[in-house]
Amino acid sequence: MNYLLSQGPIPLRRLSKRALGLMLAHTLVFAFSFFIAFFTRNDFQIDGQWLAIYTASVGGVIFLKTVVFYVLGQCHVSWRRVAFGDLTNLLWASTLSMLVLAAIDGLLLSTGRFPFVPRVPRSVILLDWAATILLIGGIRALWRSFHEELRPLFSGQPARAALILGANQTGEMIARNLMTTSQNPYYIVGFLDDDVTLHNSRFAGIDVLGPIDRAGVEVARRQVDDVLIQSGMLTGKRFRRIFDECTEAGATVKVLPAIDELLGSDGRDPSHVKLRSVEIKDLLRREPVKLDNSAVRRLVEGRTVMVTGAGGSIGSEICRQVLRYEPRRLLLVERGENALFLVEQEFSRLDPRPPFEPLIADIGDEERMDQIMTIYKPEVVFHAAAHKHVPMMEWNPAEAIKNNSLGTRLLARLADKHGVREFVSISTDKAVQPTSVMGCSKLIAERYVQAFSKESKTRFIVVRFGNVLGSNGSVVPTFQEQIRRGGPITITHPDIERYFMMIPEASQLVLQAAAMGLGGEIFVLDMGESLKIVDLARDLIALSGLGEDDIEIEFTGLRPGEKLYEELYFDDERRVGTSHPKVFCAMHRPAELADVEALLDELLEVIDEPPGVVRARLRDLVPEYGNDPREQSNA
Helix, strand or coil: CHHHHHCCCCCCCCCCHHHHHHHHHHHHHHHHHHHHHHHHHCCCCCCHHHHHHHHHHHHHHHHHHHHHHHHCCHHHCCHHHCCHHHHHHHHHHHHHHHHHHHHHHHHCHHHCCCCCCCCCCHHHHHHHHHHHHHHHHHHHHHHHHHHHHHHHHHCCCCCEEEEEECCCHHHHHHHHHHHHCCCCCEEEEEEECCCHHHCCCEECCEEEEECHHHHHHHHHHHCCCEEEEECCCCCHHHHHHHHHHHHHCCCEEEEECCHHHHHCCCCCCHHHCCCEECCHHHHHCCCCCCCCHHHHHHHHCCCEEEEECCCCHHHHHHHHHHHCCCCCEEEEEECCHHHHHHHHHHHHCCCCCCCEEEEECCCCCHHHHHHHHHHHCCCEEEECCCCCCHHHHHHCHHHHHHHHHHHHHHHHHHHHHCCCCEEEEEEEHHHCCCCCHHHHHHHHHHHHHHHHHHHCCCEEEEEEECEEECCCCCHHHHHHHHHHCCCCEEECCCCCEECEEEHHHHHHHHHHHHHHCCCCCEEEECCCCCEEHHHHHHHHHHHCCCCCCCCCEEECCCCCCCCCCCCCCCCCCEEEECCCCCEEEEECCCCCHHHHHHHHHHHHHCCCCCHHHHHHHHHHHCCCCCCCCCHHHHC
16 A cells, blocks of 8 residues: 555546557456456355356446556556566555455445345455456466567568677667567577676576677577677777677677667657667777766856857767756857757757857957856856867968967956856867977967966866767768768878777766866876777778778878877876876976967967968977978978
């Protein structure tokens, strides 16, 4: 009874045609279970005495039990999706029905006021309770078993043998869906899981065959057609090894949706749970980020947060992450109208609609940015706006300096003027030993922010990291488009390599670094191992179902400002660990603010000069800016 009371008011459900059919089915079971109770109580003998009592009372019993089962929702349970919780609810509904019948018999019929209604033996009421549970529970279980295990055998379509990696809740949900869908019937040969306590046991009625690393062996041994890997379960390196082993053994590797994707789908229709092909992000996936949520929440919750470059890949993802921590208001600052429109539409569809303001603005426009800060008074600023394309900035060096260097200086000054509490500037590994205008402009921005932090009450923090996978204009979408057109894939050099990170991971770690910063730090995110671009191209070709003979890889030579490999630290920087294993601090002596101010003022003097003049002055002023042998031809 405590269980029933804990459920709160019980809503009366609409009596649909399907619910009416289930109700009628229940009445037949009630009549039969009541008969079985009498039959069992009388040693499986039929005689006129108890048969008369049964005939006179069965109508009332069916009515009472039907009302109880309907009110408790038992006439709306999907027999194809019956779960343990449904069987528990069946137990409570049957128990309540038994108590009602016993109460009527003991409190009303025992008084003799209703002589025309025969009393039912209490042993029959108890036996009827047991029979009801066994019959209805058994019918539901058999019905589900038929749909999951027997019906696919008679569907007329050949069932594919599948091996699922991960014996957990997600794996069970997917297994049930795959076995019941008629569109693509599957036969699940077993699970693989690293939990040794599950080995050689059965999970959800399916054998757990061993650890995940046996995938290739089990594929060959059991002639598996498809290996199903849960999204985000394996690191990129391990995923790549499993993928290669299973593919070589003759199986197709597919990715199962993660649990949050399943929760967002319509559980009533298994066809909504879609398997997908392996994507490059699966092969590059790293260990999941574990955030200090309490620290990030203290940074964001109840505050006005401004994100510049909010329409970009990193900026928009920072906005998504910030919204998780319930800011008082989120300011989306972006100068690209179309990019801002897409983010605004995405956030407007959220229910409830979060408090945000889409603001078209250029961070180099002092009057507009001052107006925004005066009106909205942001307390936290994430500065992600930047020109980032290396060759484009070689052709337009003045624009890189205007936006990346001077724009950052302007924004930092306004943050100090308006009392912003935290200012987080997003930097890049290309700022380390830069050979490009873009990298040099970001190095200047780093130095200005760090130097200015010594003069301001605002906590200025720099976060430096490498490439993010799938960002606008990055190498992966470019390669995918070249594969779609039949090739060739163009790579500048066979030895070129880069660090890669997923966009959500980078954005989460930016928030983590911001929450840890005291002011003046340069935080560097752990980018893992660098990856050769040619290997990335070969992976994309393989994932497209093609071979290297089908898509040519063409090497075109390094572009202006491009390096063979990127670095995350200067030689004079000391890498220091922090409280988070994926965030480090680059310790070195910060520049003097007066020196960086003077450097920017000198660049202002040549900002309207030809590109060659701007690059030459940049090289004179920034000793770390490496010499480019193609400078003469590009001037």
